[in-house]
Amino acid sequence: MPAATVALRAAIHDALIADTALAAALGGPRVYDAPPREVAFPYVTLGDVRLTDASADDAPVHEHQLTLHAWSRQGGHREAHVIAGALLAALDDAPLTPDGHRLVNLRFAIADIRREADGRTYHAVVRFRAVTEPND
Secondary structure: OOHHHHHHHHHHHHHHHHOHHHHHHHOOOOEEOOOOOOOOOOEEEEEEEEEEEOOOOOOOOEEEEEEEEEEEOOOOHHHHHHHHHHHHHHHOOOOOOOOOEEEEEEEEEEEEEEEOOOOOOEEEEEEEEEEEEEOO
């Protein structure tokens, strides 16, 4: 994974852990790259990233399509919607500072909320688009 993506994911993780509204919705700072074995619901995981070269000149510019997953087993769709809303509020146009890179923008793209096949787990998939360039 390129350094820009690693730095951006770390900045997103730090921002989500520090967000009080998200922590309230989750019952604590339950944001994981990979969830613990016996994880308590609800929680958020950092998902896949699609990286595209968006360079126009000599300077390397990257477009990142990032996916976050929120997992809930309480309150039907409501809790999943609340968590998705907290993710949107925490990250859309957030002034993050990924190490060694400048965040040009970070924007909400789309969210899908559905019930999983087990009938009791609700899953929110929240996608963002970010553009980064290296610090000069």
